[in-house]
Each structure stands twice: as C-alpha cells, then as structure tokens.
Amino acid sequence: MMTTYIQVEFARHFRDGYNLVFALLLPVAMYVLFGNIPSYTDTEIGAGNVKFYLMISMAAYGAAVSTVSIAGTVATETMQGWGRQIALTKMSSASFVGSKMIVAATVAAVSAAIVFGVGALTGATVSQGWIWGVSYLVILAGAMIYACYGIGVGMIFKSESALGLASGLMVFFAFFGNVFMPLDGAMLDAARFTPMYGYVALARYPLLKDMPEGTDMAPDPMWMMATNLVLWAIIFAGFAVIATRKAKARQ
Amino acid sequence: MKAVKKSFAVRNGTVEAVKGINLQISRGEIVALLGPNGAGKTTTVDMLLGLTQPTHGSIQILGQTPHQAISAGQVSAVLQTGGLLRDMTVGETIKVIGAAHGRPERVATVMQRTDLEKIAKRKVGKCSGGEQQRIKFALALLPDPDVLILDEPTAGMDVMARRAFWRTMRGEATEGRTVIFATHYLEEAQAFAQRTVLLSQGQIVADGATEELRHLISGRTVSATFASTDDAEQSSRFDQSVAVTDVQGLRYEFNCADSDSFALALLQQYGARDIEISSPSLEDAFIKLTKDAS
Numbered sequence: 001m002m003t004t005y006i007q008v009e010f011a012r013h014f015r016d017g018y019n020l021v022f023a024l025l026l027p028v029a030m031y032v033l034f035g036n037i038p039s040y041t042d043t044e045i046g047a048g049n050v051k052f053y054l055m056i057s058m059a060a061y062g063a064a065v066s067t068v069s070i071a072g073t074v075a076t077e078t079m080q081g082w083g084r085q086i087a088l089t090k091m092s093s094a095s096f097v098g099s100k101m102i103v104a105a106t107v108a109a110v111s112a113a114i115v116f117g118v119g120a121l122t123g124a125t126v127s128q129g130w131i132w133g134v135s136y137l138v139i140l141a142g143a144m145i146y147a148c149y150g151i152g153v154g155m156i157f158k159s160e161s162a163l164g165l166a167s168g169l170m171v172f173f174a175f176f177g178n179v180f181m182p183l184d185g186a187m188l189d190a191a192r193f194t195p196m197y198g199y200v201a202l203a204r205y206p207l208l209k210d211m212p213e214g215t216d217m218a219p220d221p222m223w224m225m226a227t228n229l230v231l232w233a234i235i236f237a238g239f240a241v242i243a244t245r246k247a248k249a250r251q
Numbered sequence: 252m253k254a255v256k257k258s259f260a261v262r263n264g265t266v267e268a269v270k271g272i273n274l275q276i277s278r279g280e281i282v283a284l285l286g287p288n289g290a291g292k293t294t295t296v297d298m299l300l301g302l303t304q305p306t307h308g309s310i311q312i313l314g315q316t317p318h319q320a321i322s323a324g325q326v327s328a329v330l331q332t333g334g335l336l337r338d339m340t341v342g343e344t345i346k347v348i349g350a351a352h353g354r355p356e357r358v359a360t361v362m363q364r365t366d367l368e369k370i371a372k373r374k375v376g377k378c379s380g381g382e383q384q385r386i387k388f389a390l391a392l393l394p395d396p397d398v399l400i401l402d403e404p405t406a407g408m409d410v411m412a413r414r415a416f417w418r419t420m421r422g423e424a425t426e427g428r429t430v431i432f433a434t435h436y437l438e439e440a441q442a443f444a445q446r447t448v449l450l451s452q453g454q455i456v457a458d459g460a461t462e463e464l465r466h467l468i469s470g471r472t473v474s475a476t477f478a479s480t481d482d483a484e485q486s487s488r489f490d491q492s493v494a495v496t497d498v499q500g501l502r503y504e505f506n507c508a509d510s511d512s513f514a515l516a517l518l519q520q521y522g523a524r525d526i527e528i529s530s531p532s533l534e535d536a537f538i539k540l541t542k543d544a545s
Contacts (some may be wrong), residue, residue, distance in 0.1 A: 003350075004347060005347055008343045008346065008347050012336075080336065081333020081335070082335070085335070085390065086351060087301075087302060088302075088321055088328055090351060
C-alpha cells in the first residue's frame, strides 16, 4: 500500500511544481552563481577547492529545505481531515508518515544529486574520490532532522503559508549556521548554537579534516559538531511530538 | 453502544457533548441520527469510528472494538468535513485509499458504480460540493463494508444534488448493509431510514420507527394578526385541533391539523391579516419532544 501512496505523492509534487522549485532549482542556481562567477572559487581549500566547499553548502541547504517542505505537508494534510480519512483504513499513521519521509528523502537526494552533478561538471574537485560519497551521505542523513521541524511548524500553524514561512526561515538558519558565507568572531561563536551549523560542518568535515587547527576555515572538533546536530535533532523531534499532540487535542 | 458519554475540555472547564447514549442497532437496519447542530451527532459518529474515545461507557461493532472493525474493513464512513486533498485527482484519491484498505481490485468497480470515471482526472479541489461528497461515498464503499456510517453526507449540497446522492445511495448501499447516518434534514430521515433516533443536547429524546416520529410532529403552524383579542379568542375555538402556541400583541400563532380550512376561516370570519402557514420545523419537534420527556 505504501508503494501506491508514494507513487501518487510523487505525481502530486511534480504537478504542483511550487515546492520543487525551491527544493530542486534554487540550490543548484545558487551554486552556479556563487560557485562559478567569483574568481576565487578555484582556490584550494582542505582536500579540494572552494567550488567543492560551496557545492556541499548549497546541496546541504537544498536537501534540508526539501525535507522541511515535504514533511510539513504531513501536518497540513492531517489538519485538512486527510488524517481522519487515513485513520479509517488499514494504513497506520506510521506508514502514512513513513511514506512522506521516503518521498522527502528522495526529493532531498535528487536535489543534492543535481548540485553535486553540476559541481562535478563545472570543476568542483577534491583529491580523494571517497569524499564525494561521504559528503553526499552526510547531507542526506542530516537533512532528515529538518523533517521534524517542518512537521512541528505545520501542526502548530495548520496552514500552507506557515510551511512557506518555515522554509523561508531555513534561509536565516543557513546564513546564521555558517552555510552560505563564512562567519568569524562573535558571529561564528553564536552560530555554533544554531540549527544548521553542526549539520553543514559535518558535511564539510571530509573536505576540511586535514587542515591544521588554528588556520582559517579549519573544522571544529568532531564532538562540537556532533553535539550540535544531535541536540537539534532532539529539539526538533520533541517539538514535532508536542505540536502534534496539541493539534490532535484541539481537533 | 452502552452508556456512552463524551466530555471535551474547553477553556472554561468541560463540555459534555454526549451525555449518555444507549443504542443497539441490528444488522441490516437503516438508522437516522437526527438532530440540530450541536446535538452530539458528529461526536457520536466519531466514537463509533474509534476516531475519539468515549470518556465513559463502551462501544462494540459486530462484536469488536471500532478500531478492529475498521481495520478489518467491515465498517467504513463518509466523514462530514474535509477528508480530501484538493490537489489530488479524483482517480488518485480513490486509488490511494483503495491501496490503504488493501483492496486495490475494488477501485475500478467503485469508480464505475459511483459514476466518477468521467471526472477521474480532475483535481478534487475543482469538483463541486456534490461531486466531492460522491468521492467520499466512493471511498467508503472501497472496503465493501458491512456497516456504513455517514455523517451529514449531504451537508452543503443543493436539493438536486441531495436527491441524486440518495438515489445512488439507495442503489449501492442497501444490499444487506447496515447504514447509520447523521442528518439534520427531517425529510432525509423520512425518505431513507426505517428507524430514527432523535438526539438533542447529547441525549436521545426519541427512538422509533420513522413513521411514528412523523406523526409526533404533524400539523401546521399558522400565524395571523387580528383586529382585536376577541376575534383571536373566538378563532382559537375553530376546531378541536387548534391550539394557541404564542401571542405577541395582536399577533397569534396557532398549531392546527387542517390549516387550509382554518386559514380560510381566519380570513372570512375572524378578520385576520398577514397569515403565514408553515410546517413545524425539526426544532419545534425537539422542543415538543424534550418537553414531553421532562
């Protein structure tokens, strides 16, 4: 039953297009713009070049926004009574949410793959081939924590426009999470506590791991990045659960 | 259902939406749950479907809990509000729910029987209220249920669409199925249900054959303005069935059996003006029945 559900979900999202523009085209457009036009992008950094660094940033942003916007529809659809409709069938709400997660993960995977593909074609390089694969997988796995964020916001505000807001807020998190442009000083210190910092730092780790401590752009210690990611994963998951309970109690 | 109660927590304490309902429905019966808004119909239906849990009492359907009966596909429902996604096509909606019931082979049959094939490619959001209701009805038929529960299935439909809906319903749903539907249209209960359960403020105020109920609220309401109270007093003795139900100045309201001859007499003999004749509304019936009960 999940196969049929997932098929129809894809058909819907492709027909609608609106979500997909943000999820699939914006990240790759930003990569092309910021990764290829400036002159410094062929400069070496860590095990690769600046293009590779920016490719990871944009792919991570794109994957995270995809999961927010698609997972968030779990909430808006539940509030439209679709959840009740599903509740009257054999399908459990776990497989309903599970189907959505598979769709969200697939769109995130496609979004990141497009950025990586364009990166490979336009001269993003790295000295060791495995770094491509590991960075990609970290991006995908990490992006799933933002699904909880999307569900939580959707459940609290119950509207499609709230989901737009949630995706929009991801831009802010991305800037403040050191995703789009390198921060330093007090901004960087504050950034270490924001929700996208650990995620993108971990995705960049394979690229930057051999940079000596203290140099510009050198990675933070592993525990710091991991703690940020895990804590935000717990916060978002808790937020999603509480928001869902509240929404159900008011129904 | 036995001694079922349901309270909701609201901002200023609790509201008891269903205040103790005992109801036994046999297989194959077609039962209307009739009541005005706020009578507790939807809450009762939600409990029957296991969508909310009763705060008190228990519910059994076909010897199981509502949840078990639904998982087994023996019970299905047409929900009152929402329940459809606007950007799915009609065909997709039915396919998805058919798969969710584990009955994909029923999709084509149900589409055909509910006459949805022509609009299968249309988005649900572009369908009229009547068409959307037909989609929900199709969804309820997918598991081929023994018990079909409909919560105000014709809400928001015009008269024509309502009639068409009940025509399909009669053809499709009555083959040995038990049908329970909530409505606030008296005529729907009359036309379709053998038994009617009247709900008011979370309680059953009457339960019996629909025919009996109809007699309970027979007669007409006639109102008229008189030149003097004397005329009005005299007119109230026109025949035995005439009874004064309300007086506002020289405006009188009567209940009577033969409104035609009474109205004629009012005009010709008692000098009355501004005559209005109406059938008693369901609300009147409730007032009468709740008064009788207390």
